[in-house]
Amino acid sequence: MKQSGFPYVVPMLLLSVVFFATPLAVLVGFSFITKGGVTLDHYARFFGDEFNFRVLINTARLGLETVIGTTLLGVPIALLYWHSGRTLRQVIIFLTLIPMLTSNVVRTFAWIVILGRQGPISEALMALGITGMPTSLMFTELGLVMAMCQIDLPLIILPLIAILTRTQYSLTEAAQVSGAGPWRILITLMLPLMLPGLLAGWILVFASTSSSFVTQAVIGGARNVYVPQLIYREVGTLFDWPLASAIAVVLLLSTGCLLVALTMISRHRRLNGHA
């Protein structure tokens, strides 16, 4: 008789309930609590303030910009990996993984040097005659997106590499023999093949960027306000936990909706080789 696998799932279910579902339920509960009982007031306060809505849009935009940036950088690196021999592959994996082993805080502070007035970007712009004086990219969204792209790049490269290592190189040769040029091979063959990896990477990058408090605070400064800073302000400075919970739930839902949509797309039959 076939044994049920349920008992083996119990520890994982218990851990999920204790460490994930319960805190989440507490968070959601907090967002509806007031002295008089249950209320939607905190959500009304959040959406009633145009500033908060703008912050939510800014956070989503930052996530999307970073997704675009990491995709433009990640796809060529993944393709290079696919085309390379063993040694270069090891180098690419090493260079991809090493930054992940460094603290996010350290990487963020290193970007202050790179983006600052005396940093290499500013020096290069002056040397090329593009700018006549030192230029700082600190406290700008461009600077923040650049830093986030570097920090989150491994999150898109690794799923792409995982997909490409399962892909036969002979497919491109066949396309070449059939008369397809390099761009056509990339657009009509490689990108569709890489799409499941791209979707997985986009989910990871978007989630990581929109919640990256340290980098947003340090590189973006206080002028570029994003949702994690808003939550920190409400909890740590204004002690308005119900409002902070409501903001966290809004962030969770808005990010969650996007992630669910991407996940559903990534599970589509045509993307899994069932065309």
Add this chain to the structure above:
Amino acid sequence: MKNFEISRRRFGQLLAGAAATSLLPVSLRALAAEKETAIAATFPGNWEDAYRNILTPIMKKEGYGLTIAPALAQDQLAKVMASPGNPPYDALLMSPGQMTIAIQNDIIQKIDPSRLKNWHLLDPSFQGEYGPTVTVEVNGIAYNPDLVPRPKGYKDLFENPAYKGLVSWTGFASNTAVMAYTEIAKIYGSGPDDMAAVFKLFKDHPEQLKSIVDSTNHQMTLFQQGEIAVFMCSTSNVARLKSLGMNCEFVHPETGSPAAPVNIHLTKGTKNADAVYAYMDAAISQAAQDQFKLPPAEMFPTNSDVALTPAISAYVTRDQLKTLVYPDWNSINKNRDAWIREFDTIVAG
């Protein structure tokens, strides 16, 4: 050699035992070695380094353990308020602004001065019923003489083009910043609470808000990188930057230097009160304050037996302490929420 064999069950038991040991509270593990351990919150950076390096050995001699946990005053409040009845810190470090909130929320308790051997060495103004004052933070303006001229005061920063784009500010969550803003409100408005005048100033001079950051700690990093040349600071920020080899000078604003006494408080509900008293006593002892007054911390000593160093005297003497500007924290706390929200809206606008 005998073959080493271990069953899966035994291996699981070993792992569970190791995990259980690591989950034991720090204080329980420390109890094995010392009488009691105080978990003391201090400000990150200079304070954290100085308190850990100087007070830990003194406490050890007395038979107590000391764990220094870095946290900004507002974060200390938030964490203690989040754990009613089971405070994460036994002792807190705060200025009067946060102390008022802590008293209102019943998270600190009055102390018994008879338990502090060094209590009598403090000036009466430093003998708070909620804990001793360990130093007075004197605030002003830090600047890099290589990049900008010496500012006279806050007004100069808005009206002299030499400072354009090189001044950094933080939001109203920072005590240093809020003290500077109340002084600016006096200059441009009708009094320390007239923040509308300050917000108007920021709206009229958006170029002055180029380098706004979330924390004063970030400003020191930005100053080191030459990203900014001026920021609102305490004397200890300047001492720290100088000790790192930076060309950094401190200016008393012409309108007066805002100041804030810094106090150690006993958290309500602590189970390690003896260790906290030992920690308070160590922090106001001559042995500790003789070291705190030296670079890189250069903290103003509140123990009357401790002589001021020439470097500290250059900033402020004991007589000058009375002439510093001590803000009305009750008024600040009353308005702070609204100011924080308004400031965020303006700077992000």
